Amino acid sequence: MKVRGQVARKVQTKVDDGGYLVIAECKHAEERFALSGDSLSPIVLDGVLFDDNLGATFESKIGTANELFGFPGSFAFLGRTEQGLIAGRDQLGQKPLYWGRDEGGDYAFASLKFALRPVGIRDPKPLGPGEVVNVSSQGEFVSKDHLLSRPLPRKTSEKQALEQLEKLLLEAVRKMVPVKAAIAFSGGLDSALVAVACKKVGLEPELVTVGLHGQPELEHAALVARSIGLHHTLRRLTALEIVDALPRVVNTIESDNPVAVGISVPFDFVVEQAGEIAERWIVALQLSDELFDGYERFESIALEKGLAEASLAMWDSVLAASAGDFEPGDKLAVASHLELRCPFAYLPHVEYALQIPTKLKIEISAGRAVRKYILRRLAEKWGLPDSVAGRPKKAFQYSSSVQKVIKKEARRNKMEVGAFLKSVHSS
Numbered sequence: 001m002k003v004r005g006q007v008a009r010k011v012q013t014k015v016d017d018g019g020y021l022v023i024a025e026c027k028h029a030e031e032r033f034a035l036s037g038d039s040l041s042p043i044v045l046d047g048v049l050f051d052d053n054l055g056a057t058f059e060s061k062i063g064t065a066n067e068l069f070g071f072p073g074s075f076a077f078l079g080r081t082e083q084g085l086i087a088g089r090d091q092l093g094q095k096p097l098y099w100g101r102d103e104g105g106d107y108a109f110a111s112l113k114f115a116l117r118p119v120g121i122r123d124p125k126p127l128g129p130g131e132v133v134n135v136s137s138q139g140e141f142v143s144k145d146h147l148l149s150r151p152l153p154r155k156t157s158e159k160q161a162l163e164q165l166e167k168l169l170l171e172a173v174r175k176m177v178p179v180k181a182a183i184a185f186s187g188g189l190d191s192a193l194v195a196v197a198c199k200k201v202g203l204e205p206e207l208v209t210v211g212l213h214g215q216p217e218l219e220h221a222a223l224v225a226r227s228i229g230l231h232h233t234l235r236r237l238t239a240l241e242i243v244d245a246l247p248r249v250v251n252t253i254e255s256d257n258p259v260a261v262g263i264s265v266p267f268d269f270v271v272e273q274a275g276e277i278a279e280r281w282i283v284a285l286q287l288s289d290e291l292f293d294g295y296e297r298f299e300s301i302a303l304e305k306g307l308a309e310a311s312l313a314m315w316d317s318v319l320a321a322s323a324g325d326f327e328p329g330d331k332l333a334v335a336s337h338l339e340l341r342c343p344f345a346y347l348p349h350v351e352y353a354l355q356i357p358t359k360l361k362i363e364i365s366a367g368r369a370v371r372k373y374i375l376r377r378l379a380e381k382w383g384l385p386d387s388v389a390g391r392p393k394k395a396f397q398y399s400s401s402v403q404k405v406i407k408k409e410a411r412r413n414k415m416e417v418g419a420f421l422k423s424v425h426s427s
Contacts, residue, residue: 001026001115003252003335009035013080015137019106021085023078028337030280046111047075047095048339050175050346066132069146072175072347074340076127078109084136085109091148092287092345093129093322095330100124107135112331113254129322150315154355161356162377165349169378172346173197181281181341182206182274184267185232187221189375190285190294192388194343195228200382206279207232210269212239212401224388235273237266242405245269246424252335253328256421262403264328271336282333286325286342290317291353292372293362299369302362311358318354 001008010024025035025044035044049071065079065086074094078087087109089097099109102120109127110116116124127133130147133140156164177198185191185207198205207228209221213236225232242265249268250256267284274282289295293302293314302310326342333340343349356374363373370376379389410420 001110001112003331004111005031005334009033011035015084021080023080023085028334030337031339043077043079045075045077046097047073047077047090049073049075050172052175066146069130074342074345076111081134081136083138084134086132086134087127088132088146089127089129089322091130091146091347092318092326092350093126094286094326094340094342094345096327097127098124099127099133101140107140126323126327129319148319148350151351151355153311153357156356156360158360158374158377161360161374162381164352165356165374166378166381168346168349168352169193169197169343170201172343172349173203174201176341176343176346177203177205177283178281178341179203180279181283182208182233182270182277182279183283184270184285185209185221185225186217187224187388188391189372189379189388190288190344192224192228192384193375193379193382194283194285195225195230196382196384197343199228199230204230205283206230206274206277208235208270208273209233210235210237210266210273212237212242212405215401220387224385227385233273233277235269237269239405239408241269242402243409246406246409246421249332250421250425253331255328256418256425257324258406258417258421260324260328261421262406263325264332265402265406267329268332268336271333271338275336275338280338281341282338283341283343284329286329286345287318287321287350288344288372288375290314290321290325291344291350291361292375293358294372296371299362299371302358302364302369303367307358307362307364310362314358314361315354318350 005026005028007029008024008026010022012020012022015021023044027033050073051071065077073090076089076095076097096111098113098116100116100121101107108116108119108121113124132143183191183195183205195207207225207230211218218234222232222234245265245268249264250261253264271282298310298313301313330340360374363370376389407417410417413420
C-alpha cells in the first residue's frame with residue numbers, strides 16, 4: 001500500500017468472538033490523518049468533504065459514517081460499529097475501495113486490489129458507488145440507501161439552465177480547487193471552462209498539457225492558455241516514453257482495459273509533470289462527457305433512436321464512471337503524491353445536470369447534432385474563442401496520440417492491443 005502513502009497508522013482491537021479487528025490507513029507525509037484515536041470507534045476516511053462549514057477536510061463533526069453522505073465529497077471510508085465493520089463510498093465512487101472474504105471467513109477492505117490478495121482475498125470486488133456494507137460474525141449486509149438516483153427532467157429554459165450551470169461550476173471550483181493546483185489542460189471545451197472558472201474565483205492554477213511531439217493539439221492548447229491568461233506547462237512526449245510508461249501505468253491503475261490505459265497514459269504524464277512543478281492537486285474533467293453528451297455514441301443514439309434513448313445511455317455512463325474514470329485517475333494521482341479534484345463531479349452540479357433536458361445537451365437540427373450544446377453556450381458567454389466553443393470533441397487518448405503509439409507497438413509485437421496490454425500487465 002506504500003503507493004498510496006509512505007506513512008501508516010492503525011488501530012487494532014479485540015472483538016467478541018476472540019479475533020482481532022484492524023483498521024489502518026496510508027497517507028503521504030503532507031496529508032492529514034482522519035483515523036480516530038478511540039479504539040472503540042475508529043474511522044478512516046480517504047478523501048475530502050466539500051462543505052464550507054467543515055473546511056476542506058474530514059472533521060470530527062461527523063458523528064456517524066452515514067452522516068458523510070450529507071455533504072458533497074469524494075471519499076471512501078472504513079469504520080467500526082458495535083457489530084463489526086462498516087465501509088462505503090461516495091455516490092459517484094470517486095475514491096477506490098475493494099473488499100472480499102477469504103476462505104476462513106475473514107473480511108478485508110483496501111483502496112487497491114493487489115493489497116487484498118496477499119491476505120487471502122483472491123478475487124477482490126469493488127464496493128459500488130453510494131453503497132455501504134456492514135460486516136460482522138453474522139455475515140454481510142449491503143445498503144443501497146445512498147445510491148445516486150436519476151431525477152426527472154426539469155422544465156427549464158436555455159437561459160435558466162445556463163445561469164444555474166454557471167453558478168454551480170463556479171461554486172464547484174471555489175470549493176474544490178485549492179491554491180496549489182494544476183489542471184490537466186487540452187485546450188478543449190471542458191478544460192478551458194474550468195480554467196476560466198478558476199480565474200473568475202481568483203485562482204491561478206498551472207495548466208499542464210502533454211502529447212506526442214508534433215501534434216497540432218499541443219499548439220492549440222498553448223494558444224488557448226495564452227488567451228485565458230494562465231501559466232502553461234507543455235510537455236512533448238516521444239513514442240519511446242509512452243511505450244516505456246505502459247507497465248507502470250497498467251500496474252498502477254490495476255487494469256489492462258485498452259480504453260482505460262489509453263486515457264491513463266497521458267494523464268500519468270500530466271500528474272508527473274504537475275508533481276515536478278511542486279503542485280499538490282491535479283484537476284481533471286471526469287464526468288463532463290457523461291453528463292453533457294460528450295461521446296460520439298450518444299450522438300449516434302440520439303440520431304437513430306431519439307433523445308430519450310440518448311438520455312438513458314448518458315445515465316448509464318454516469319453510473320459506470322467510477323470504474324472507467326475515477327478509479328484509474330485517483331490511483332495515478334495518489335501514486336504521484338497528488339490528490340485528484342473533479343469539479344464536474346461536484347454533487348450539486350451533477351444532480352442539476354441530470355435534470356437538464358437532453359435537448360439542451362445535444363442539439364439536433366437538419367439531421368445533424370451538436371454535442372455539449374449548453375456548455376458551448378457557456379463558453380461563448382465567458383468569451384472563449386470559437387476555436388474552443390465550436391471545437392469538436394476529441395478523446396484524450398486520441399488528442400495526445402497515445403492510442404496511436406499503443407496500437408503501433410502492439411502491431412510490432414504481432415498482437416492485438418488487448419492481448420498486448422495483458423502481456424504488459426503480467427510482466
